[in-house]
Amino acid sequence: MSELRRDPLDQRWVIIAPERSRRPRGALGFGHEPLEAVDPCPFCPGHESLTPPEILATREPGSHANGPGWRVRVFANQFPSLTVEGPHGLHADGPYDAMRGVGAHEVIVESPSHDHDLADLDSSQVRDVLLCWRDRLIDLYRDTRMKYVLLFKNRGAAAGATLDHPHSQLIATPVNPIRISRKLDAYREHFKRKERCLFCDLLQHERHDGSRIVRDEGGFLTFAPYASRFPFELMIAPKEHRWSFAELTRHEADAMARAVKDALLRMRLGLGDPAYNFVLHAEPNLHAVPRRSGFWDTLRYDFHWQLIIYPRLTAVAGFEWGTGFYVNATPPEEAARHLRGVDVSDGAVAAWRAAQQGHAERKG
Amino acid sequence: MSELRRDPLDQRWVIIAPERSRRPRGALGFGHEPLEAVDPCPFCPGHESLTPPEILATREPGSHANGPGWRVRVFANQFPSLTVEGPHGLHADGPYDAMRGVGAHEVIVESPSHDHDLADLDSSQVRDVLLCWRDRLIDLYRDTRMKYVLLFKNRGAAAGATLDHPHSQLIATPVNPIRISRKLDAYREHFKRKERCLFCDLLQHERHDGSRIVRDEGGFLTFAPYASRFPFELMIAPKEHRWSFAELTRHEADAMARAVKDALLRMRLGLGDPAYNFVLHAEPNLHAVPRRSGFWDTLRYDFHWQLIIYPRLTAVAGFEWGTGFYVNATPPEEAARHLRGVDVSDGAVAAWRAAQQGHAERKG
Numbered sequence: 042m043s044e045l046r047r048d049p050l051d052q053r054w055v056i057i058a059p060e061r062s063r064r065p066r067g068a069l070g071f072g073h074e075p076l077e078a079v080d081p082c083p084f085c086p087g088h089e090s091l092t093p094p095e096i097l098a099t100r101e102p103g104s105h106a107n108g109p110g111w112r113v114r115v116f117a118n119q120f121p122s123l124t125v126e127g128p129h130g131l132h133a134d135g136p137y138d139a140m141r142g143v144g145a146h147e148v149i150v151e152s153p154s155h156d157h158d159l160a161d162l163d164s165s166q167v168r169d170v171l172l173c174w175r176d177r178l179i180d181l182y183r184d185t186r187m188k189y190v191l192l193f194k195n196r197g198a199a200a201g202a203t204l205d206h207p208h209s210q211l212i213a214t215p216v217n218p219i220r221i222s223r224k225l226d227a228y229r230e231h232f233k234r235k236e237r238c239l240f241c242d243l244l245q246h247e248r249h250d251g252s253r254i255v256r257d258e259g260g261f262l263t264f265a266p267y268a269s270r271f272p273f274e275l276m277i278a279p280k281e282h283r284w285s286f287a288e289l290t291r292h293e294a295d296a297m298a299r300a301v302k303d304a305l306l307r308m309r310l311g312l313g314d315p316a317y318n319f320v321l322h323a324e325p326n327l328h329a330v331p332r333r334s335g336f337w338d339t340l341r342y343d344f345h346w347q348l349i350i351y352p353r354l355t356a357v358a359g360f361e362w363g364t365g366f367y368v369n370a371t372p373p374e375e376a377a378r379h380l381r382g383v384d385v386s387d388g389a390v391a392a393w394r395a396a397q398q399g400h401a402e403r404k405g
Numbered sequence: 406m407s408e409l410r411r412d413p414l415d416q417r418w419v420i421i422a423p424e425r426s427r428r429p430r431g432a433l434g435f436g437h438e439p440l441e442a443v444d445p446c447p448f449c450p451g452h453e454s455l456t457p458p459e460i461l462a463t464r465e466p467g468s469h470a471n472g473p474g475w476r477v478r479v480f481a482n483q484f485p486s487l488t489v490e491g492p493h494g495l496h497a498d499g500p501y502d503a504m505r506g507v508g509a510h511e512v513i514v515e516s517p518s519h520d521h522d523l524a525d526l527d528s529s530q531v532r533d534v535l536l537c538w539r540d541r542l543i544d545l546y547r548d549t550r551m552k553y554v555l556l557f558k559n560r561g562a563a564a565g566a567t568l569d570h571p572h573s574q575l576i577a578t579p580v581n582p583i584r585i586s587r588k589l590d591a592y593r594e595h596f597k598r599k600e601r602c603l604f605c606d607l608l609q610h611e612r613h614d615g616s617r618i619v620r621d622e623g624g625f626l627t628f629a630p631y632a633s634r635f636p637f638e639l640m641i642a643p644k645e646h647r648w649s650f651a652e653l654t655r656h657e658a659d660a661m662a663r664a665v666k667d668a669l670l671r672m673r674l675g676l677g678d679p680a681y682n683f684v685l686h687a688e689p690n691l692h693a694v695p696r697r698s699g700f701w702d703t704l705r706y707d708f709h710w711q712l713i714i715y716p717r718l719t720a721v722a723g724f725e726w727g728t729g730f731y732v733n734a735t736p737p738e739e740a741a742r743h744l745r746g747v748d749v750s751d752g753a754v755a756a757w758r759a760a761q762q763g764h765a766e767r768k769g
Binding site: 046047048049050051052053054055056057058059060061122134135136137191198199200201214218219220221223224226227228239240242243246250266267268269270318320351355356357362364365366367368369370371372373375 | 410411412413414415416417418419420421422423424425486498499500501555562563564565576578582583584585587588590591592603604606607610614630631632633634682684715719720721726728729730731732733734735736737739
């Protein structure tokens, strides 16, 4: 079982997960080999027996669990960072703090098709992925040991992916991750002083200013954050105040799916199809918070969720590791201007695909 | 000129530096090409005119500034993240905070030899590099606009290096980086309660426990931190309480040079010569702190500097970006055991070099 350890200087929890070193590329816990085809692909239809049992799936009528006939499928990660077993057992380890590796680590296969990433899927399929995220969040938040659920995606070897078949993941943690705690503090501090949601204030400014906006349609805003850490970093968020991803409606999921697909297409056609990560900063688990802590009263007013996309275009170097201080050579205003100008019409996308296919055939 | 922007959610400063996109690989501010030989190498002796003017150098008697005859040479980065010009001009930008990109960004060329990294140099040469770091820190801390100086090194393309010739860098910032502020808080909090240095307490525990120690010799301890974020992460620190890198003596620099060289050789021979970063967490600039702030009274008692080495063996993925929460598949106890067992005797190093040379000749 893995262990959580707290760094007394950084005041940050780290998951020590020897189990992860059993992954195909993981001898000694590391490996830099390029993404190789795993054959047969355990995420493809017909190979369901190669994965842990299914936790949730969007299925065709008449199809059976752990067989084909699914559109989206969720199961535990085979090499989990955290597992759902017993109490977290916070304890001292000499001068340090430690905890058993209690939590969850799941895989959400986004489509039966091995070769189609989110950007290639119908937006109704993307919507179903988002609804699966929501449903897993709701289910995991019934367990008060789970303080936070992070939904994220690694696409491409440079983004840390080990398998090619499009999938996202979630990790449920028994503590609030440091970046989330910091964000909660910022939200709360602002609300205390102004009785307004900080993020709503920022969205209002961004829409008024306009220079960092990539897309403003159907209830969702796509923009390059003012202090982007990475070139072409993007944020997608509901324009109206929404504190809870667990309360996402099907209608909202439809609009969000179109925004996500649009952003991924702009990155693909405008930045040369880079590897990317995204992360959903959803609300923490209110059921896991003591009622008298104050969060209960204000979280629904001061919190606002968002999806953050990081194309992996640059290497992160010593300065960034050492300080948490990032140097970004692409002003977000330039990034937004570039991405706004990308043609993502059906015709342009079809032309890009034809060019890629021609390229692949010439190579093969 | 670059700009510092503060992220209102992360509460983190980011440097937006369009100047950096003019680097060889920097079109649009990004690029993933492998490290290519830049010809002629601007860091080699005889090419001094290809760099900005020299700020400091360790020179042979009779040699002249900006000509050959140096052993270590320091100059401004040609594509600086921050520059020494005027006041920092902290100001509001709508709901955001911004600052002019005031600071410094310098390159320390570690040796005239293009092909010898720190691990290959005599430890007296490594000592001279460390003394140059110290002297630049002292000089920059005379300027009260510089709140912090980070000394760091990127070695290999996977670590963010763009040039092959061995060099380290420094960035002086007009604010304390977030990770340093957090560390200062942790140190101070511990001192307030215990009237002891937190890091001295940790070192005492590590030496007593022993399981994470790689080397304990000559006043410096090399160990794998308890909550290592990355596989085979190492820390090198003075065993006695030392709050100020600016006060490093020549004798201490000698001992530290041997520890650094030893750690880099263990990584090279034990981990297959990986790309790596290191960062020096030195003290902040006391001259830039108001006397009444309290830091003046306690920093020399509660702060303890250290060097942290990160071999770049794994890709950092979405979960890490999204949360600041790291998953590490190699327990630091295993990392330390593995590195303790590496033979770094002169004979073993010579055998490794001969094998590498044979390999290169067979390839060429």
